[in-house]
Amino acid sequence: MAPSMVAAAVDGKGFEDADYNFTHLLKGVKHLSRNGISKVPEKYVLPVWERPMTWGAEPDPLKLIALPVVDFSELQGPNNSEALKSLSDACRDYGFFQLVNHGIPEEVTRGIVEVSKKFFELPFEERSKYMSSDMYSPVRYGTSFNQSKDKVFCWRDFLKLTCHPMEKVLPHWPSSPPDMRELSAYYAKAAKNLFMELTGAILRGLEINQVEEHGALIEEFKAGSQLMVMNCYPRCPQPDLTLGMPPHSDYGFLTLLLQDQVEGLQIQHQDEWVMVRPIPNARVINVGDHLEIFSNGRYKSVLHRVLANSRQHRVSVASIHTLSSNRTMKPSPSLVDDANPPKYKDTNFASFLDYVSSQEPKNKDFLESRKVTR
Ligand code: OGA
Ligand code: NI
Numbered sequence: 001m002a003p004s005m006v007a008a009a010v011d012g013k014g015f016e017d018a019d020y021n022f023t024h025l026l027k028g029v030k031h032l033s034r035n036g037i038s039k040v041p042e043k044y045v046l047p048v049w050e051r052p053m054t055w056g057a058e059p060d061p062l063k064l065i066a067l068p069v070v071d072f073s074e075l076q077g078p079n080n081s082e083a084l085k086s087l088s089d090a091c092r093d094y095g096f097f098q099l100v101n102h103g104i105p106e107e108v109t110r111g112i113v114e115v116s117k118k119f120f121e122l123p124f125e126e127r128s129k130y131m132s133s134d135m136y137s138p139v140r141y142g143t144s145f146n147q148s149k150d151k152v153f154c155w156r157d158f159l160k161l162t163c164h165p166m167e168k169v170l171p172h173w174p175s176s177p178p179d180m181r182e183l184s185a186y187y188a189k190a191a192k193n194l195f196m197e198l199t200g201a202i203l204r205g206l207e208i209n210q211v212e213e214h215g216a217l218i219e220e221f222k223a224g225s226q227l228m229v230m231n232c233y234p235r236c237p238q239p240d241l242t243l244g245m246p247p248h249s250d251y252g253f254l255t256l257l258l259q260d261q262v263e264g265l266q267i268q269h270q271d272e273w274v275m276v277r278p279i280p281n282a283r284v285i286n287v288g289d290h291l292e293i294f295s296n297g298r299y300k301s302v303l304h305r306v307l308a309n310s311r312q313h314r315v316s317v318a319s320i321h322t323l324s325s326n327r328t329m330k331p332s333p334s335l336v337d338d339a340n341p342p343k344y345k346d347t348n349f350a351s352f353l354d355y356v357s358s359q360e361p362k363n364k365d366f367l368e369s370r371k372v373t374r
Contacts, residue, residue, distance in 0.1 A: 027124045028143040028157040033234035033313075043153045044242040050152075052243060052266075052273075052307055065267065065274035067284070068094060072194075073101040075201050088205035091295075095287040095302030096267050098279050099198070099256075104190045106281055109258060111179075112187035112317055116230035118177040120157055120315075130159065130174055135353045136325075138162040138169040145246065146356070155236050155308040156244045163188040163226035164324070188228050191256050191319035196221060198254065198285065199321075206295060208334050220323050221253070225349060229318040233264060236308035244306030244314070249364045251352045252288035252322035253329075259284060262314040268303040275307075289352075289367045290322045293344040296331035303363060325349040344370050 025043055068090035074083035090097035130141035133148055140160040144153040161184060162169050174180045199221055208214050233244040244264055259265055265276045292301040323329060330346040347370045355366050
């Protein structure tokens with residue numbers, strides 16, 4: 001069946017009409033893709049200078065980057081100084097690395113990937129129960145970045161689950177697919193444990209050795225915020241006109257990203273966009289804005305984006321961790337002295353949410369607004 005006929009069969013009217021009505025777009029890109037559209041609607045078309053300009057261009061725009069690989073089991077071993085150095089170097093030189101041997105069982109990973117795929121396949125009526133414009137809602141389903149504000153939409157649907165405190169948020173999470181809550185809670189806990197261990201190592205690498213500061217921070221992170229974002233990037237008929245996710249940095253301290261085996265994530269490295277090659281069962285870890293602030297700029301939160309693609313559906317699950325929303329992040333006192341004054345103003349998650357509620361988040365605008373100007 002021709003794509004437009006599939007659309008007609010599913011929705012009672014053609015999808016190829018120039019005037020897509022907005023109701024269709026709010027049903028998300030999975031809906032558009034499933035209806036077999038052959039062109040991306042106008043709402044997704046980026047201005048020429050913001051397009052990825054990838055496919056078929058020279059020099060190779062899909063250049064792959066081999067990110068540093070950090071072996072988590074070595075970090076935890078008795079002779080961990082080499083692994084600790086590779087972790088610190090990766091945070092300083094790339095802001096991104098691949099974490100292997102992280103201890104999250106493969107079946108737990110498979111579970112969250114499968115259940116998130118199933119969620120995006122639910123009828124829109126079911127998914128739409130979880131739509132919310134409240135940034136503090138324990139569950140938010142939607143499309144693009146912020147569908148009520150974005151001028152141009154991006155080619156992704158998402159489900160965001162607040163994970164802390166688990167007993168309080170869990171009853172709000174989607175009740176279908178039936179194993180959504182169980183599998184998501186399982187993965188969220190595993191990711192949180194990993195985050196805690198990794199953060200301990202990062203603090204040691206930064207030589208935050210003052211027992212008081214180190215210990216207090218670890219306690220704050222334990223009670224801190226965790227947001228799990230399930231991203232769905234369906235096949236896109238014109239991937240060179242749009243993006244799965246626009247260039248952004250992550251607001252948290254660290255993001256632990258589970259990406260399936262389909263390429264799509266690009267990071268900015270040495271002023272170039274480079275594609276992260278997926279490593280089976282690894283997690284991609286990146287420095288967020290709060291770690292940039294905490295490290296007083298020693299580690300940078302790196303711009304990244306996601307390309308759409310016409311060949312394969314892609315999913316990812318990001319677990320974003322930081323302090324709880326009312327707690328202040330500031331440059332570590334251990335890293336600040338007369339010669340190294342604080343480069344950032346104190347900030348918290350709540351001010352980030354205010355910021356993104358008031359305007360389109362772009363690039364590293366929020367972090368820029370937190371820099372001390374002299
Ligand atoms: C994010 C993100 C990348 C990806 O959720 O913040 O950057 O590959 N995701 O989905
Ligand atoms: Ni991100």
